[in-house]
Structures are given as C-alpha cells and as structure tokens.
Amino acid sequence: MANYTDWNQALIDYFIKGTPHGTKIYLSVDEDVIERIGYHFGQSSTNVIWVNDFCIAVRIKVIFEGQVNLQHLKGRDSQGLPKGVAFLCATILAASQMAQEEKTSETNYFKRLREILALDGFARPLGMKFGNEAEEPLWREWNRWLMEDRFLPSAQRGGGAATYINYPISQSLLRRTDKDRLRKLFQEKQWQAEWDAQTLFAHVRREAGAFGIHLKDLLTENKQRHEAIVEALHQVYEQWKAQGCPTADKNNYCTWSRHLFCGLYRTEEPFLGQVDYYLYPKQQRGRSLESVEVKQGDNLHLLREERPGWYFPLEYSVSQKELDNGAKYQISSPNDLDYLILPARDFWILIPDAENPDSGAYASWQAPSLGTEFILLCKQELVSDIERLRDEHLLKSSCTPQPIFNNSGWVELQQCMVVSQAWDGVFIKNQALKDALQPSVKLLISFSGGLRVPKIGAWLVNHGPQITIFGFYSTAELKVTRLSDNQIILESSQSTNTSIRLDFSDPGHYLIEATFAGESSQRLVKIVDWDELAIEKYVHPEVMAINSEYHIFGSVIGQIF
Incomplete structure (x- = not known):
C-alpha cells in the first residue's frame, strides 16, 4: 500500500512531468488517473484496486476521531512540494463523480466527498470549517507553487453557495461517462488515424451535437479550458488506440500511448534567408521516459530534454513530402513505444521562444498568446481563409505569403497577430484553423x-x-x-x-x-x-575545417598554428 506522501508526490509528478512551462495546470483527477498512477507504483500488484488504496491513504492522513484535520497539510514538505495536493485530488475525485449529474450543489459534492473519506452524512464534514480555515489555504499554496515553477494555476473560488466547492469543480474536465462516450464515438467512426491533439479536437467538435450538456459545453463554449480539453481528448484517444481500440466497457485504464508526437522547430539562416524546419519531439505528459532512441533515415538519435515538455530538435530538416503527408519514425527504445509521429496537417502555428525571445527561434510550442506575433505556415489553399480573417479585422499578418519549398503548395505568413475577440459570427472553410487562432482569454x-x-x-x-x-x-x-x-x-x-x-x-x-x-x-x-548567478561551464565552440590552414570556430574564422 502506498502512503499519503507517496500519492502526493506521484500526483504532482503526473500533472507536471513532461508539461511545458507556461501551461495552465488542471488537477483533473478521476478513477482512470488514480488507477494509472497506482499501476506504476507496483506493477506486480495486479489485483489492487488503486482508487481504494488512494482513499485509504487520504483517510489515514486527515481523519482524526471522525473529523477532518487539515492543519498538518499546510505548507510544503522537505522536497519543497505542497503537502495538501493528494487531499485536494480527493476533493476533485468527488467532484468528478458528482459531475455525472447535470445540476451541481453542495449537498451532492459533500455526499461524495464523505464517501471518499468514509464519513456518514451529507453536509460539510466536521473539521472543515467554512472559509479560509479549511481547504482554501491548500489551494492557495498549490497555485503559488505552480507559479513559482512557471506554470499557470487554474483553480479558483466561485460565488455564493459554490464559493469553495468551485475549487475542485473547476479542475474536473472529462468525466468517466464523457470518456466512455468519446470511445464509443471513436469506435463508431473507426478513427485510427495518427492525429495530433488539435486535429482530433476539430473532428470531435463536429460531433458535439450528439453529446450531453457537459461535454458539449466543454467542446463548444468553454474557451478558457480549451487547451486543457484538447490535450485531455487526445490522451483518451491515444490510450484507446494503444489498447487495440476496444469497446468502452473493456478498457485497461493503465495503458499509455505507444507514440510520441512532434511539432516543428524553425530556423532561418541570417545572411541567405534560408528557412528550414526540423522535427521537434514532444515529451509524454505525466511520464518519465529515459533513453528514447529514434531512427530517422539511416541515423539513430538519442532524444535529450531541451526544456520541460520538449526534446531537442532532430538533426535533419523536414522535407516537403514529410510536411505534405506526415511521417512516422521508428522508436527502437524503449520497447513500450513504437513511433515518433509528425502528423499530417494543413497548417502550423509557430511562436517565438518565451524562454529566450531574442534568439529568433520559432516553434510550435503552444497556441499564440494575446499580443504575440507568430508565423503561420500553411497550405496555399488556406490563404483565402486568412484573407477573410484579415478582412474581418480579427487577424493581422504580413501582406504577401512567402513560399517555403520550390514549386510547393506551402507558404509562410509572418508577423501574424490576433487583434480582436469577435470571432463567433465569422465562418471560414477550415474550422480547425479558426479553433487554433480564436483567443481563449480576453x-x-x-x-x-x-x-x-x-x-x-x-x-x-x-x-x-x-x-x-x-x-x-x-x-x-x-x-x-x-x-x-x-x-x-x-x-x-x-x-x-x-x-x-x-x-x-x-x-x-x-x-x-x-x-x-x-x-x-x-x-x-x-x-x-x-x-x-552561477558561472556557466566553458563550452568549446564547434569547429569546421575550411582547408588545411583555416577553421571556423563557432562564429570566428581562425588560422591553425
């Protein structure tokens, strides 16, 4: 059995590992997440119901003489981690169970929280005083820790009767019933394509009319949680494919995706203006993967972390054919991964490096933020959609699309920026492009x-x-x-x-x-x-021979003596 501290650290790791800085973090905990984390606690314990193990660990930590005591969960542990996260995840587990009902109320929420804590009754448990002396300091500590680690918090208080229960409710994204409905959709449509998260979202969104109120709202109305929903949908899809596309009632919730996906990393030669794109592998969120080896042509590459969420770009530039059709690159190690996938897309959005904005590098790190100029790489047929957005004063960009490959259908539009929030009454042919560009915050x-x-x-x-x-x-x-x-x-x-x-x-x-x-x-x-400030280690510049007498040392041409 894992103790409370084990669960606390594992839950933090699950939501932080492989996640890029600047991401808004949702503690979206349900039975699937608990079972997946628990499975990797001890893979030999195949008969353990990890949700029960988690609930017992939380009860042992916070229940004293039939009351809840949260005083010893305030602050941080010896590793600097907030001590209250596992308890907060228990409250979110209660919210995810309650979310199966269309109406939210304190009674429904506390009924399920009491079941998790093995307490009788329906009202707020004894010991959890209303307001600042109960669970809210734990939420504030978690939000502050996230910001210190360069992530964005999402948990917030509500109003009226939902003032404090809004914290866990705001974290619950996809319910078990939502996931089952999505798996049923995947099976009905026989979807097995290697789509990335944004492409999958565009396909699922077209089917929103057949979903219940909660899932339909997440897909069509809730702009502030858009990026989190996009990632959550893709995780369900990849997990379902990794299991062999089973029916909803035959899922193994411990399965991880067998693929890594990659974006694009753009470089531009400053003197000649030559633009190249490179494969930019993404890390799997919630999972530590070491010694990943990818075969690109005849070359074998060991992936190394460049920053949280991303590995270093691969060495060889992407061809027009790869950009047109997408590509799969075999992963030789570890054995539970199959391919690194460059998805086939009609467009790519590339933003400047937030870690080093003066570097001139652009990559598909995330959706463009308000006030950020970006580069749009797209197929020629999307130019009419972009012109429509410019005519509606929703988007600005440089005037002339620049071709990327000779005689190809790919063009770049530079100095693009979203300049308005009035997107709802505008329609273009490529809905995925609109979804990607429409701002989610004001x-x-x-x-x-x-x-x-x-x-x-x-x-x-x-x-x-x-x-x-x-x-x-x-x-x-x-x-x-x-x-x-x-x-x-x-x-x-x-x-x-x-x-x-x-x-x-x-x-x-x-x-x-x-x-x-x-x-x-x-x-x-x-x-x-x-x-x-720490003194950086001296790194020898890259050396390239020009002839027997002169070599290039980084940016310096020198004579050999």
Missing part, C-alpha cells in the same frame, strides 16, 4: 525586456521585466504583491497593450494580477540578486 499579462537569468525563469534585481497587460479592453486593474511579506507595492488602473516598468529593487517573488469585467490573469515574477 486578458493576459506578458513580460518583456529586463535582464533574464537563463534556465530558472528569473530576472536580476533592479532589472526586472516590463509588464504589459494585453486585452480587448482599454484599461485593467493592476495589482503587484511582494509575497515574502504580502506587501502591495502597486495597485492602480493601467492602460492595456502598453508596457510599464516597475522598480523590482528587492529579491523575491512578486504576484502580478490583472482584472477587468470578471476576467483575470495572474503571473509570478522571480527576482534574484547578483550573487545567485
């Missing part, structure tokens, strides 16, 4: 400039970033709090889409909050002192 905090500290996502004291609130409103309320002493250092109304510079004169973490008309955005700034 307010976003962005950082730029300053002196960045590589690899840790921080800025140097007195050289912090400029802050810009991007949004579709003219102003927003800005609040900056120093977390070490909860001191508010700025609280004012600021114009949107205009950068401001603040005086970050003390090291520490600063919470930046922007709000307007019910919309909100949060980011955390980490400021470090100069003595926290």
